[in-house]
Amino acid sequence: MHHDCERILLTQEQIENRVQEIADRLNADYAGKTPLVVGILKGSIVFYGDLIRKLDIPVELDFMAVSSYGSGTVSSGMLKMKKDLDRDIKGRDVIIVEDIIDSGYTLAKLKKILYERQPASVKIVVLLDKFERRVVAIEPDYSCFDIEDEFVIGYGLDYDEKYRNLPYIGILKPEVYSK
Numbered sequence: 001m002h003h004d005c006e007r008i009l010l011t012q013e014q015i016e017n018r019v020q021e022i023a024d025r026l027n028a029d030y031a032g033k034t035p036l037v038v039g040i041l042k043g044s045i046v047f048y049g050d051l052i053r054k055l056d057i058p059v060e061l062d063f064m065a066v067s068s069y070g071s072g073t074v075s076s077g078m079l080k081m082k083k084d085l086d087r088d089i090k091g092r093d094v095i096i097v098e099d100i101i102d103s104g105y106t107l108a109k110l111k112k113i114l115y116e117r118q119p120a121s122v123k124i125v126v127l128l129d130k131f132e133r134r135v136v137a138i139e140p141d142y143s144c145f146d147i148e149d150e151f152v153i154g155y156g157l158d159y160d161e162k163y164r165n166l167p168y169i170g171i172l173k174p175e176v177y178s179k
Ligand code: PRP
Pocket: 040, 041, 042, 043, 044, 067, 068, 074, 075, 098, 099, 100, 101, 102, 103, 104, 105, 106, 107, 157, 158
């Protein structure tokens, strides 16, 4: 375990098993379709890479990069688009893949932006759901794990751009971010 971790919240094995379960559901729910799987950079990259390799339906891949701006540590509700999709989604089945839903601002805004482009459907897949922190009324369609309000790192999630490469999800030691 990394020395900045207080403890491991989710092991590689737990994550792998649960990602397989979610992939199984997607394979069944999207049978006969070719969804566009949209990864939201950067936090989702590890989850995204593992998830798409467990899908046996045909898929197309695309990415968006967004950041919330405003004051404070909770996202403000304003979303800045840093990278948009490469292709038109009109009439497409879109699956948004995110690492974490917290206040819900990011996914609520993203869903609205994508719906304005007249896709056939938009569904949300998240690895982690910090459900206690929700401010906006939005729920993911597929969620791997509900978690408490703790500072999680690893498996794509960062603190100050570090720890994304850890293969498990850990709780960051408070002394690391309170320095
Ligand atoms: C994280 C996460 C979501 C957002 C969730 O992104 O990937 O996009 O915060 O928070 P919300 O539900 O309160 O809006 P972050 O800004 O940390 O960027 P990153 O994916 O590049 O790490």
